[in-house]
Amino acid sequence: MSIRWGIVGPGRIAHNLVGDFAHVPDATVLAVASRSSARADAFAAEHGIERSYGSYRDMIADPDVDVIYVATPHTLHHSIGLAAASAGKALLVEKAFTATLNGAESLVDAVRDHNVFAMEAMWTRFQPAVIAARKLLDDGAIGAVRSVQADLGVTRSFDPTDRVFAHELGGGAILDLGVYLVSFAQMVLGNPTSVSALGSLEPSGVDADVTFLLGFDQGGTATLMSSLHSPMPGHARIFGTTGWIDILPRFHHPNSFVLHRQGHESEQFDLPSLGSGFSHELIEVTEAIKGGRTESAVMPLDDTLIVQRVLEDALTQLGIRFDEDPAALV
Ligand SMILES: NC(=O)c1ccc[n+]([C@@H]2O[C@H](COP(=O)([O-])OP(=O)(O)OC[C@H]3O[C@@H](n4cnc5c(N)ncnc54)[C@H](OP(=O)(O)O)[C@@H]3O)[C@@H](O)[C@H]2O)c1
Incomplete structure (x- = not known):
C-alpha cells in the first residue's frame, strides 16, 4: 500500500524536501497545491507530480490524498491544518508547528478529535x-x-x-x-x-x-x-x-x-543521514499512517505543545505577538 502525499506551499523547503521521497518506501507525492495554478503546475512538472492545484482547499478535498505536508509560512499552518484534519487527512506540519500557543492547542485538539495522524516536521529528532x-x-x-x-x-x-x-x-x-x-x-x-x-x-x-x-x-x-x-x-x-x-x-x-x-x-x-536528511521524518509519517497510529513517539504532539509554550513565552518577553491567519485557506 502506498501512502499518497499532497504538498501545500511549493516554496524553498518544499523544493528541498521533495527529492527525499525517493528514499521513502511506500510513499508517492500525488499532488501539490499553490495559491497560483502556474506555480503548482511548474512544481508538479519539475518533480514529476501527477496532480497540481491552484487552491489549497481543492487539494485538501481530493479524496485520493492521504497526508498533507504543510510548507507555508507559520501563520498559515493553523487554518490549513484545521481544514486538513476535518477532511480526515493526516498532517506533517513544518516547524514551528503554528505561530501561537493557542493555535497549536486548537490544532492538536482538532487532530485528536478527528483521530488523524499529525506531527511537527522537526527533522532533527529523526537524524x-x-x-x-x-x-x-x-x-x-x-x-x-x-x-x-x-x-x-x-x-x-x-x-x-x-x-x-x-x-x-x-x-x-x-x-x-x-x-x-x-x-x-x-x-x-x-x-x-x-x-x-x-x-x-x-x-x-x-x-x-x-x-x-x-x-x-x-x-x-x-x-x-x-x-x-x-x-x-x-x-x-x-x-x-x-x-x-x-x-x-x-x-x-x-x-x-x-x-x-x-x-x-x-x-x-x-552517522550520515539519508538523502538531504528529510527522508527520516517522511518515513516516520508514512510508516505511522500505514500502521494506523495517530502520533509519533519520537516527535509527540505534547512535546510540540511544550516547545510552542516556550516560544510564545520568549516572544511575549520581547514584546512580539503573532496571530494565526484565519484566511489562509485559498
Ligand atoms: N525543515 C527545514 O529545514 C526548514 C527550512 C526552511 C523553512 N522551513 C519551514 O518551512 C515553512 C516554509 O518556509 P519556506 O522557507 O519554505 O518559505 P517560502 O520559501 O516563503 O515558501 C512558503 C510557500 O508558502 C506559500 N504561501 C502562502 N501564503 C504565503 C504568503 N502570504 N507569503 C509567502 N508565501 C506564502 C507560497 O506558495 P504559493 O504562494 O505558491 O502557495 C510559498 O512558496 C516554514 O514553516 C519554515 O519554518 C523548514
Whole structure:
C-alpha cells in the first residue's frame, strides 16, 4: 500500500524536501497545491507530480490524498491544518508547528478529535546521529544530564518582502531557528520550568536575535542562541555528570557527534543521514499512517505543545505577538 502525499506551499523547503521521497518506501507525492495554478503546475512538472492545484482547499478535498505536508509560512499552518484534519487527512506540519500557543492547542485538539495522524516536521529528532546520541544518553554514557548549550545563526539582510522578516507571516529568529534550539533542549532535558529571553527586533517588529536561558527540574539549564544576522556554527553540547557530547554542526541535521567521557579518549560517531536528511521524518509519517497510529513517539504532539509554550513565552518577553491567519485557506 502506498501512502499518497499532497504538498501545500511549493516554496524553498518544499523544493528541498521533495527529492527525499525517493528514499521513502511506500510513499508517492500525488499532488501539490499553490495559491497560483502556474506555480503548482511548474512544481508538479519539475518533480514529476501527477496532480497540481491552484487552491489549497481543492487539494485538501481530493479524496485520493492521504497526508498533507504543510510548507507555508507559520501563520498559515493553523487554518490549513484545521481544514486538513476535518477532511480526515493526516498532517506533517513544518516547524514551528503554528505561530501561537493557542493555535497549536486548537490544532492538536482538532487532530485528536478527528483521530488523524499529525506531527511537527522537526527533522532533527529523526537524524541517525541524534538517535544514536540519545541512546548513549539513555545508557548513561555521560552520567546524569545537567545542561545543554546550543546556537544556530544565519546571515540574512533585512528584506520586508521575505516571509522570514514579515510580522504577519510569523517571521523572526524564534519561530524559524529558536524552535530547533528549544526542541533540542526539551528532547534532552524535558519540560522547562522557567524561560528567560533577551533579543533585538527587526524594523518589521519580528525578532532578529534571541538568547534563551531555560531552567529545568533539579537544576538543569539550557543556554541557547539564535540569530538572523550572525553566522553561528550550529553547535550543540550536552553536559552530564561524567562527560559531554558534542553534536557537530549543524546540530539540527548532523552527520557526526563526539562523545567525551572522563578518563577515556574521545570517540567520534559518524552517522550520515539519508538523502538531504528529510527522508527520516517522511518515513516516520508514512510508516505511522500505514500502521494506523495517530502520533509519533519520537516527535509527540505534547512535546510540540511544550516547545510552542516556550516560544510564545520568549516572544511575549520581547514584546512580539503573532496571530494565526484565519484566511489562509485559498
Ligand atoms: N525543515 C527545514 O529545514 C526548514 C527550512 C526552511 C523553512 N522551513 C519551514 O518551512 C515553512 C516554509 O518556509 P519556506 O522557507 O519554505 O518559505 P517560502 O520559501 O516563503 O515558501 C512558503 C510557500 O508558502 C506559500 N504561501 C502562502 N501564503 C504565503 C504568503 N502570504 N507569503 C509567502 N508565501 C506564502 C507560497 O506558495 P504559493 O504562494 O505558491 O502557495 C510559498 O512558496 C516554514 O514553516 C519554515 O519554518 C523548514
